[in-house]
Amino acid sequence: MSRPAAKPSSLEKTRSTERSEVRAAVGRFLAVGIVAMVFVAVPAALWVRELSERNAMDNAIQHAQRLADYSVGPLLSDAVLAGDPGSTRRLDDRLAPRISDGSIVRVKVWDPSGRIVYSDLPDLVGQVFTLPTWTPELLAGGKGRATLGLQNDPGDENETEAGELVEVYVRATSASGDPLIFEAYFNDDAVRDEQSALVVGLIPAFLLSLGALQLAQLFPAVQLARRIQGHQSTKRQLLQHAIDASDLERQRIARDLHDDVIQDLAGLSYALEAEERHSAPENRALFSQATAILQKNVQTLRAMTTELYPPDLEELGLPAALARLTAPLIEQGIDVKLHVPADCDIDRDRAAMFYRVAREVLANTLKHARAGVLELTLMQDDDRTILLIHDNGCGFDLSAEAPDNHLGLRIMRDTIQVAGGSLEVRSWMGGGTSVMATLDRVAPARVR
Structure with missing residues (x-):
């Protein structure tokens, strides 16, 4: 019984993509060289003819x-x-x-x-x-x-x-x-014969010289393309390590908050409730207010742990994870319109990137936009996947220096650009904000 063919690993896909990029760069170099040869050879032929x-x-x-x-x-x-x-x-x-x-x-x-x-x-x-x-x-x-x-x-x-x-x-x-x-x-036959003889004698030698120059430049061009590709691959790997380290740090902070701080605060809340029942009547209002503040802080910290550590996208899938991200906005009375196909074809790496973009945008919307309506759309075609998020909030001035709350989007823009995609932000003062993230259907590098 024959075994099914093994699927190529992410590393093999990356290396194959890098080789294809080198071949494409060399092909463009050769094409430009041929065009240059034509542009040089035609005036040279006219000059030789004259x-x-x-x-x-x-x-x-x-x-x-x-x-x-x-x-x-x-x-x-x-x-x-x-x-x-x-x-x-x-x-x-x-x-x-x-x-x-x-x-x-x-x-x-x-x-x-x-x-x-x-x-x-x-x-x-x-x-x-x-x-x-x-x-x-x-x-x-x-x-x-x-x-x-x-x-x-x-x-x-x-x-x-x-x-x-x-x-x-x-x-x-x-x-x-x-x-x-x-x-x-x-x-005029003698003139034409002499012209033809001179053109036939000089142009081939001229073209051969240009061709030899093109070939002499080809090997350094290939080496340069490979070197640039190597630098890009190293940059992708460093970016991947940084993102992985960021995920691990988020996970550690979320675990510490959940296992230590939240548990301690929850225990303190229960103690205050018990103390409230046995305290003097004039002190019960104070205990009740302190208990309410603690419970609110516990809820805030639990929301932060959920935001810090993303859900398992392989288990939930991107549509469910995006729907979970919109829950806090709905609780705050924002009308959320979600347009995400249930059967979207997207791998774990790109799904994680779209999830991070949505998390940053929705967090900014909840904290700063003062929006009444938010629309989140995920679209796919044969070549690319697009995540579009638009709100009708207060917006901000794109020409001004990016405020601290937009640094997350700047980091995500750099991450998506290294992965071969793009992230575009548009905003109008009083007219809302739109964010569009685009990635190719076949990712050039693994960026989770």
């Missing part, structure tokens, strides 16, 4: 300058500049292979007045256009210019349908030494 485009433009200028200096310029004779028929045959033959293979789309040579003195399209020769404002600088020996884009300027009607082209202007010199402007249009 850099490669500028480099390709510089190469196009150099190519066009060599073409103007060594292939076109020496053949620009005075006859070509004068437009004599048949004088451009040698130029046409020299440029024909480059134009036929697509490396050059169009060639134009301008004189300083804006007249086209040579083009691979004979119809353009002799036409005059307005030159750009920077052409005097270029004619004076300035650096050539190159642009990449669609050709929509006047005189570019024949290149409009060719798509994006690299347009280059460089200075040329005729055979007789006259300065001219050499304009060439190149296919």
Whole structure:
């Protein structure tokens, strides 16, 4: 007969939860690192692309300058500049292979007045256009210019349908030494190929470097997460020991009061009653008053022992324990509305925390709130359990320094926060007070 599987202990649950928290922290670190890599890689890729485009433009200028200096310029004779028929045959033959293979789309040579003195399209020769404002600088020996884009300027009607082209202007010199402007249009494939080659060559190395940096930071991040988790676990354990010690001290004080002080006072009360019956008539009123004071003090001390030492929540359950806490308020004439499900699913640790919160709140309500109505609600869903307590008493100023009677709630807030929950207090002067305590359904640590 097989044995049922043993339920994991509280310590095992805590350790499992801590490991999950470390994994979650490392996962968040990796996610943030990946997002950072994307944010860094995208601008870097754009920068590399722009850099490669500028480099390709510089190469196009150099190519066009060599073409103007060594292939076109020496053949620009005075006859070509004068437009004599048949004088451009040698130029046409020299440029024909480059134009036929697509490396050059169009060639134009301008004189300083804006007249086209040579083009691979004979119809353009002799036409005059307005030159750009920077052409005097270029004619004076300035650096050539190159642009990449669609050709929509006047005189570019024949290149409009060719798509994006690299347009280059460089200075040329005729055979007789006259300065001219050499304009060439190149296919953009070379520029795009150079951009792609540079991006493909640099971006992977860049990403690998970022990835290596991320991995190098991962191990210290894991160690740091574990160290922080260890500190949190130690803090929880110290808090648990403090709460356990507080419970033991409460139990000891309650036992001492019950076994010693209350018994002695009760015995003294009985003695006074007996003395009252045998005393002179003029002394009986005094004995009666003293007996009444003693009996009232005994009742107060017994109420204190019940408040100091909580009931056995495992035996009574949280609903019955909360109902017992409201009994003193009902005796004082406060209308208590209790909304607690009889079958609430809550473990001993969280039930004890909710019980302590309710005990502090109800004690403050009874002593200071001067309330007529108090409503206590316990709610649960799939993720969390909520305890909500509201009264219609006098309230207090939250912005002021916490009075001594609210220190218990401050301690409970710290306790619940360490356990992964929250405690929120809202109060309005003359408008009552609301306290809401929230804990996850699965407690991250054992805090009884």
